[in-house]
Amino acid sequence: MSEVILKNVGKVYEGKNRAVQSVNLEINDKEFVLLVGPSGCGKSTTLRMVAGLEEITEGEIYIDGKLVNDIPPKDRDIAMVFQNYALYPHMTVFENMAFGLKLRKFPMEKINERVNEAAKILSIEHLLERKPKQLSGGQRQRVAVGRAIVRKPKVFLFDEPLSNLDAKLRVQMRTELARLHHQLETTVVYVTHDQTEAMTLGNRIVVMKDGIVQQVDSPLNLYNNPVNQFVAGFIGSPAMNFIEGKIVNDDGIKFTSEMNVLQIPLDEKVFSKYVNSKITLGIRPEHFSDEDNALNKIRITLDVVEQMGNEVFAHFAIDGKPIISRLKPKDTFRIGAEVEISLDKNHFYFFESETGSRIV
Amino acid sequence: MAKVKKYLVLALVIFVAVITFLPFLWMVSASFMPTGASNTYPPKLFPEKFDFSHYQVLFSRLNLTRYLLNSIIISLGATFFSLFLNSMGGYAFAKFRFSKKESLFKFLLSSMIIPGQVTMLPVFLLLKNMGLINTYWAIIVPGMASIFGIFLIRQYAFSIPDSMIEAAKMDGATELQIYLKVILPLCKPILVTLGLFTFMGTWNDFLWPLIVMTDSNMYTLPVALANLSSEHVQDTEMLMAGSVITIVPVLIVFLALQKYYIKGIMMGSVKE
Numbered sequence: 001m002s003e004v005i006l007k008n009v010g011k012v013y014e015g016k017n018r019a020v021q022s023v024n025l026e027i028n029d030k031e032f033v034l035l036v037g038p039s040g041c042g043k044s045t046t047l048r049m050v051a052g053l054e055e056i057t058e059g060e061i062y063i064d065g066k067l068v069n070d071i072p073p074k075d076r077d078i079a080m081v082f083q084n085y086a087l088y089p090h091m092t093v094f095e096n097m098a099f100g101l102k103l104r105k106f107p108m109e110k111i112n113e114r115v116n117e118a119a120k121i122l123s124i125e126h127l128l129e130r131k132p133k134q135l136s137g138g139q140r141q142r143v144a145v146g147r148a149i150v151r152k153p154k155v156f157l158f159d160e161p162l163s164n165l166d167a168k169l170r171v172q173m174r175t176e177l178a179r180l181h182h183q184l185e186t187t188v189v190y191v192t193h194d195q196t197e198a199m200t201l202g203n204r205i206v207v208m209k210d211g212i213v214q215q216v217d218s219p220l221n222l223y224n225n226p227v228n229q230f231v232a233g234f235i236g237s238p239a240m241n242f243i244e245g246k247i248v249n250d251d252g253i254k255f256t257s258e259m260n261v262l263q264i265p266l267d268e269k270v271f272s273k274y275v276n277s278k279i280t281l282g283i284r285p286e287h288f289s290d291e292d293n294a295l296n297k298i299r300i301t302l303d304v305v306e307q308m309g310n311e312v313f314a315h316f317a318i319d320g321k322p323i324i325s326r327l328k329p330k331d332t333f334r335i336g337a338e339v340e341i342s343l344d345k346n347h348f349y350f351f352e353s354e355t356g357s358r359i360v
Numbered sequence: 361m362a363k364v365k366k367y368l369v370l371a372l373v374i375f376v377a378v379i380t381f382l383p384f385l386w387m388v389s390a391s392f393m394p395t396g397a398s399n400t401y402p403p404k405l406f407p408e409k410f411d412f413s414h415y416q417v418l419f420s421r422l423n424l425t426r427y428l429l430n431s432i433i434i435s436l437g438a439t440f441f442s443l444f445l446n447s448m449g450g451y452a453f454a455k456f457r458f459s460k461k462e463s464l465f466k467f468l469l470s471s472m473i474i475p476g477q478v479t480m481l482p483v484f485l486l487l488k489n490m491g492l493i494n495t496y497w498a499i500i501v502p503g504m505a506s507i508f509g510i511f512l513i514r515q516y517a518f519s520i521p522d523s524m525i526e527a528a529k530m531d532g533a534t535e536l537q538i539y540l541k542v543i544l545p546l547c548k549p550i551l552v553t554l555g556l557f558t559f560m561g562t563w564n565d566f567l568w569p570l571i572v573m574t575d576s577n578m579y580t581l582p583v584a585l586a587n588l589s590s591e592h593v594q595d596t597e598m599l600m601a602g603s604v605i606t607i608v609p610v611l612i613v614f615l616a617l618q619k620y621y622i623k624g625i626m627m628g629s630v631k632e
Contacts, residue, residue: 053526074532086523090545099541100531147531 002064002154002187003029004050010058011045011211019045021211022059032181032188036198036234037208044159046208047191051080051157064154074103079148080157083164085140087132087147093119094128097146104151118146121183122176138169145177149184158190162197174200195235199223207231229356232282232349238313241323243281244353247274255281255350259319261298264345270360274352279359282349285313288325289342297340305333314339384607391415391601398596414601424605426577427584431563432609434496434580438503438562439555445505446554450513451543455525465514468507484571498572499580503562509554516550517543552620556613563610581606 004027011020020042027033035043048054050061052073061068068076079100087096094115101111119125122142132140141161148156161177162170178201181188192198198205199219207214207222207230215227219235226232232240245257253271255264262281303322304315312329315322316339325341333339350359386405390398391414393407418424452458453465483502484493492498520543528538544551566582573579579587585602592598 051526051530053529073526073529074534078530080527080530082523082527084521084523086521086527088524088528088542088546090548099528099533103532103537147527151531 003027003031003062004155004187004189005062006046006050006059007062008059009046009049009056009061011042011049011054012057019211020049023213025206025213025216027187027189030185030187031204032190032202034198034202034205035189035191035208036193036195036205037214038234039193040210041208042211043191043193043206043208045211047157047159047189050155050189051078052076053080076155077153078155078157079151079153080159081141081144081148081161083160085132085144085164087140087143089132091131092128093124093130093132093135093143093146096132096143097150100147100151114150114152115146118150121149121180122146137165138173141165141173145180149180152186154187156186156188158188158192160192161190163192163194177201195237199235205235207234209234226349226358228358229280229282229351232351232358236284238285238324238326240282240284240349241321241325242351243283243318243321243323244278245281245319246276246278247271249275255279257281257319261319262343264348267360271350274359278353280351280353280356282351283343284347285324285326287344287347288314288323288327289344290327290330290339291342297342299338299340302333302335302337302339305335305337307333316341387600387603387607390597391604393597395595395597398600411597414595414598415605417598418601418605422584422588423577424581424584424602427579427581428605430496430578431581431606434499434569435559435562437496437500439559441500441504442506442509442558443551443555446509447513447544447547447551448539449505449510450515451517451539451547453510453514454517455520455522469511472507480568480571487572493572494575494578496578499562499565499569502568503558509558512554513547513550516547520546549620552617556617559613560610 004025006023006025009020009023009025010018012018023042023046025033035046037043045054049056050063052068052071056069063076063078088099091099097115097118098111101114106114115128116125119128122145124139124142124146127135127139127143132143135143141164144161158177162173165173174197181201190197190201202219204216205219205222206216209230215222215231217225222231222235226235229242233242243257243262245255245262247266248254248256249272253266253268253275255266255271256262264281298318300316300318300323302314302316304313306313306315307329309329312327312333314325314327314333316325317323327333348360351357352359389406392410392412393404394409394411394413397404397407453461487493487498487501492501524542524546525538528542533541563580564582565580566586569580569583570586573583576587581602585599585606588602589599
């Protein structure tokens with residue numbers, strides 16, 4: 001059992017700069033949890049507090065039921081993989097991987113066994129005698145992962161491990177990390193700003209902003225049921241479109257966009273208390289359609305058309321605001337073309353413009 | 361045209377090298393000439409017959425073995441302690457978080473403008489009170505830590521990523537293990553550079569050993585050589601033999617470590 005529990009954890013730097021604010025999180029045994037958010041949102045700081053590299057100024061962190069606030073990193077039985085690999089350049093790959101075991105006074109046979117086992121899992125057996133500078137980026141990242149897995153720790157921490165790799169390698173390593181987690185069955189806490197990594201890797205995602213946890217949920221739930229406008233905009237690529245407007249009572253409760261291009265009748269029970277309030281409508285790119293039988297059609301002019309082969313990203317404007325839609329490819333989609341397009345009203349998200357919190 | 365230019369430059373370089381090398385050559389060759397032979401006219405560049413008698417006299421009658429040993433012990437001692445303490449200080453200033461770090465460092469740096477001669481008297485009195493005059497420590501202790509050394513190591517240690525130190529912490533290393541097993545190996549080029557500076561500086565230093573070593577048994581080579589020159593004004597060949605003995609060890613150390621030394625100076629000058 002190796003769950004990680006954060007209770008009201010906060011971090012205040014000197015000069016009252018608050019990086020993390022009362023984070024409450026229970027990470028279960030063998031769970032793969034991702035911390036995501038834009039840079040400066042406190043995700044790395046949170047991870048570093050779990051690692052013991054950053055002092056915990058408020059709250060408590062438990063690893064495997066033990067309070068670790070005052071326990072140094074080396075005694076927490078965790079391993080971390082860093083963004084820039086942080087390999088020891090003066091040591092060979094073998095020595096890099098064996099370093100932690102040697103410090104923990106493992107017998108040489110055991111060290112050999114563990115390092116070879118890890119090297120086999122990561123397919124780096126042929127690199128053991130090389131120095132880090134003789135390795136490519138992907139190989140270095142493997143060694144860094146190897147250094148973490150030889151110790152068989154209770155918890156793995158990853159701090160944006162793939163962001164230094166090129167796009168192709170990143171996809172490859174992402175799959176391998178997923179496989180590795182399945183194979184090793186260890187608790188993983190993983191920090192990234194890449195929402196594709198977040199969606200594909202984890203059991204649960206923790207979305208953070210300005211040091212505050214916005215939502216903790218499974219990838220699909222986050223995608224389908226974001227609690228606020230920030231989460232809605234952060235998860236999903238291309239991002240959700242937002243159209244500003246207000247609720248009016250004009251022959252029934254309606255949402256009208258700022259320049260009245262969109263008029264959407266709404267449920268009175270839910271929206272009657274928002275009359276004259278500023279509301280933001282959110283709609284994901286895939287919830288636009290140009291099918292003939294679609295309802296609520298509006299006429300738009302395409303600004304940019306990105307043909308992806310299996311789909312097309314069509315950019316246009318509603319109310320002067322840029323909108324991106326994901327449509328089925330057609331030859332008629334060209335820049336400047338006029339298209340009739342409909343919005344799927346079953347997939348509308350409404351947020352209070354002022355607070356960003358979700359209404360429905 | 362380019363070829364002519366290349367040869368001209370080459371010729372100039374050779375010329376300067378010969379000019380620089382000649383005094384050394386003459387020093388070595390004169391040390392092997394019989395007494396008085398280096399002052400004859402026309403001057404000779406090479407001895408007619410190799411005469412080792414000056415070396416014999418230096419090592420037997422003039423006690424040069426003792427001075428050589430003094431110099432070696434003092435220089436190695438000063439180098440060892442200087443590397444140990446400066447590397448710790450520089451590493452701490454580069455990578456540790458403690459209050460008033462920057463202002464303390466600036467204060468230390470500002471003390472570099474005080475000329476060494478000004479501190480000689482107070483340091484001498486300090487050492488005298490500690491009872492260290494006429495001991496090896498009188499030269500080793502004042503050179504143990506220097507602002508220059510700390511500065512040099514600090515600048516270099518900045519280039520070591522924090523995450524490497526953090527990785528070592530996660531691997532289970534104590535602060536001392538991080539320093540010994542990660543920082544020191546990574547700082548090798550700059551340590552060699554600082555070691556060379558310290559070794560050569562201590563070896564060649566004349567004034568300070570002259571002040572703190574009043575017992576002739578504790579003289580270092582440069583002081584002994586100065587004494588020799590006043591006692592044997594006429595004996596140029598003997599003086600040259602003494603000079604050879606003084607210079608050769610430094611030369612050997614420098615040549616042996618040259619490649620690291622250059623690496624140390626160049627390090628950090630360009631982004632790799």
